[in-house]
Amino acid sequence: MRHYQAVIIGGGSAGLSAAVTLKQNGIEDIVVLEKDMEPGGILEQCIHNGFGLQTFKEQLSGPAYAQRYVKMAEDLNVEIKLNTMVTKLNADRTIEYTSSAEGVQTISADAVILAVGCYERSRGAINIAGTRCAGVYTAGQAQRYLNIEGYMVGKKVFILGSGDIGLIMARRMTLEGAKVYGVAEIMPYSNGLPRNIRQCLEDFDIPLYLSHTVTRTFGKDRLEKIELMEVDEHMNPIPGTEQYFDVDTLLLSVGLIPENHLAEEAGIQMDPSIKGPYVDDSYMTSAPGIFACGNGLHVHDLVDFVSLQAKRAAEGAARYLKNPKDRGETLAVKPGENVLYTVPSCVHPNDAQENVEFFFRVRKPMDEGTLEVTSGDRVIRTMKKKKLMPSEMERVIITAKEIATLDGEVRISVKEANA
Ligand SMILES: Cc1cc2nc3c(=O)[nH]c(=O)nc-3n(C[C@H](O)[C@H](O)[C@H](O)COP(=O)(O)OP(=O)(O)OC[C@H]3O[C@@H](n4cnc5c(N)ncnc54)[C@H](O)[C@@H]3O)c2cc1C
Numbered sequence: 001m002r003h004y005q006a007v008i009i010g011g012g013s014a015g016l017s018a019a020v021t022l023k024q025n026g027i028e029d030i031v032v033l034e035k036d037m038e039p040g041g042i043l044e045q046c047i048h049n050g051f052g053l054q055t056f057k058e059q060l061s062g063p064a065y066a067q068r069y070v071k072m073a074e075d076l077n078v079e080i081k082l083n084t085m086v087t088k089l090n091a092d093r094t095i096e097y098t099s100s101a102e103g104v105q106t107i108s109a110d111a112v113i114l115a116v117g118c119y120e121r122s123r124g125a126i127n128i129a130g131t132r133c134a135g136v137y138t139a140g141q142a143q144r145y146l147n148i149e150g151y152m153v154g155k156k157v158f159i160l161g162s163g164d165i166g167l168i169m170a171r172r173m174t175l176e177g178a179k180v181y182g183v184a185e186i187m188p189y190s191n192g193l194p195r196n197i198r199q200c201l202e203d204f205d206i207p208l209y210l211s212h213t214v215t216r217t218f219g220k221d222r223l224e225k226i227e228l229m230e231v232d233e234h235m236n237p238i239p240g241t242e243q244y245f246d247v248d249t250l251l252l253s254v255g256l257i258p259e260n261h262l263a264e265e266a267g268i269q270m271d272p273s274i275k276g277p278y279v280d281d282s283y284m285t286s287a288p289g290i291f292a293c294g295n296g297l298h299v300h301d302l303v304d305f306v307s308l309q310a311k312r313a314a315e316g317a318a319r320y321l322k323n324p325k326d327r328g329e330t331l332a333v334k335p336g337e338n339v340l341y342t343v344p345s346c347v348h349p350n351d352a353q354e355n356v357e358f359f360f361r362v363r364k365p366m367d368e369g370t371l372e373v374t375s376g377d378r379v380i381r382t383m384k385k386k387k388l389m390p391s392e393m394e395r396v397i398i399t400a401k402e403i404a405t406l407d408g409e410v411r412i413s414v415k416e417a418n419a
Contacts, residue, residue: 005029005321007095007109009086009262012041013303014294014310015115016069016078021314022113023076027321031107032078033097035085039073040066041117042140042295043303045147048168050195054304065303089114089262091287110324111289111317114263114277115310116296120165121255130216135223139165139253143172152176154249158226159183160214162190162197164301164391166253171200173251180204181245184212184228186235189365191391193301213237214250223248256299263292273341274298280330281347281356281403282316283309289324291317298343298359301393305359312357319353327351331406336374336413338363340390347410352403358396360412362388368417371396376408388414 005027008015011034019032038044043051046062053059056068073080084099094108120138137145137153143165145151157178159166162185170180183201188211190197201208209228215237216227230241258276269286271278276297277285284291293313294306330346342360362369366388373381373396380402388394396412 001094002105002107004031004107004109006111006113006317007093007107008032008113008115009089009095010034010041010115010117010294010296011036011039011080011082012115012117012294013043013066013069013306014117014296014313015039015041015113016066016073017307017310018113018115018293018314018317019078019080020069020072020076021311022318023078025315025318027318030078032073032080033084033086033095034080034082037083039070039080039082045140045144046168047147048172051303054302055307062303069307086262089266089290091266091268091290093287093289109289111291111321113310113313113317114285114290114292114296115294116259116262118256118258118295118299121252121257123252126252126254128214128217131219133217133219133221133223135219135248136217136250136252139163139169139251142249142251143169146172146176152178153251154178154223154247156247157181157249157251158214158228158245158247159251159253161185161253161255162192162208162210163253163255164192164196166251167192167196167200169251169253170206171204174204174206178249180206181247182207182209182228184209184214186211186213186231189389193391194389215242217250223250226250256295258296258298260296263290263296266290271341271345273335274343278345279313279343280327281344281354282319282327283313283344284316284320289317289320291320298341301391305393305395309359331375331408331410333358333410333412335360336372336411338366338369338414338416339412342412347398347403347406349403349406352400355397355399356403358398358412360394360396361390361392362394362414363390365389366414366416369414370417372411372413372415373398374411374413375406378408380406380410385414 043062051065088096229237
């Protein structure tokens with residue numbers, strides 16, 4: 001059985017950044033396993049610009065951003081096996097994969113980095129009543145058809161869900177000549193980045209129906225009509241608010257979920273608040289030597305943070321490979337008031353090696369709030385924050401020195417001003 005120092009599962013932004021970082025840290029014997037026929041992941045179908053503002057201080061398209069990392073990986077002689085699908089990961093870091101070139105193979109590694117991305121919630125997950133006719137797609141599926149395969153998925157379109165993919169597809173379909181009748185969002189606020197609301201809806205006069213949802217689809221072979229209803233504060237449709245739109249296409253942008261079946265099958269402990277694995281401050285999961293990052297850990301808003309997090313995970317893996325010691329007791333880091341989740345979810349106060357940057361999301365929009373980090377009864381950090389949105393990831397750094405002094409469970413909270 002071929003043994004590697006490190007195997008990276010997934011060759012998207014996270015996997016490529018992790019591979020480059022491992023090489024830069026002297027870990028030479030590595031391989032990236034990617035099921036698709038080219039590296040780059042989801043970025044390959046995101047032909048709009050807006051990528052890389054933080055990393056490269058430039059506005060790049062998705063494929064252009066991916067290409068930068070592919071080039072870095074090539075320059076460092078990273079081995080990338082394409083058309084190679086990992087079918088099983090075990091906690092002892094043996095991996096089964098299948099590829100047309102090699103058939104079914106089993107390999108092992110001293111460290112594994114999971115960089116597997118996420119998948120979209122589909123119609124089955126949201127229970128829309130009506131016939132199962134053609135013309136209902138997830139937004140990412142439609143994006144792939146349009147931008148990679150070259151198929152126009154419909155002419156008269158309605159979009160459910162105001163996440164970024166839904167917003168971007170509203171603009172994309174309009175630019176391709178379709179009529180987009182509206183975007184409906186069940187929450188009273190949009191789940192997309194503010195810049196995408198401006199650039200994808202307002203600039204094209206596409207209405208956004210907040211606190212609305214699609215309740216029914218009509219059509220025999222192909223979609224003909226949808227029913228839209230307003231919802232109350234409990235998200236129940238309000239009788240009498242029915243509106244009908246004659247459309248042939250409904251795009252669903254109703255949530256992304258980390259691709260977690262490999263981790264679950266390996267018996268890795270999962271964090272229900274992110275639907276990905278629990279990770280410590282070096283991005284190691286509950287299985288020694290297995291690390292996780294990118295959208296396969298928790299869904300990110302910007303690719304720059306995916307690349308950054310994957311770099312940290314690979315630095316953690318490189319440290320582990322050079323010195324695979326037990327780092328001692330962990331202290332949990334938990335979401336407090338108004339915070340949905342925090343990543344990483346624990347630290348090692350007795351082995352605080354680096355400053356740790358925590359990623360978190362707030363539960364609801366807030367004009368102003370105070371971020372508070374506490375350990376037990378002690379306040380470690382407070383910071384004023386403005387314009388907080390659940391769609392945008394927030395970050396806070398706790399220094400290695402501060403981590404070394406932590407003595408009680410850590411909580412990250414946001415107290416809303418004037419609440
Ligand atoms: C439509 C859309 C628009 C976006 N717009 C922006 C934007 O404007 N600006 C911005 O900064 N960010 C944007 N983002 C976010 C950003 O692009 C993503 O967060 C980031 O690219 C995710 O990278 P990843 O490597 O974690 O996942 P992915 O890119 O999904 O990569 C995961 C890779 O793992 C592979 N894989 C999965 N399972 C296996 C397996 N079992 N075996 C082998 N390989 C496997 C997949 O094939 C894939 O290539 C957007 C995202 C989407 C979906």
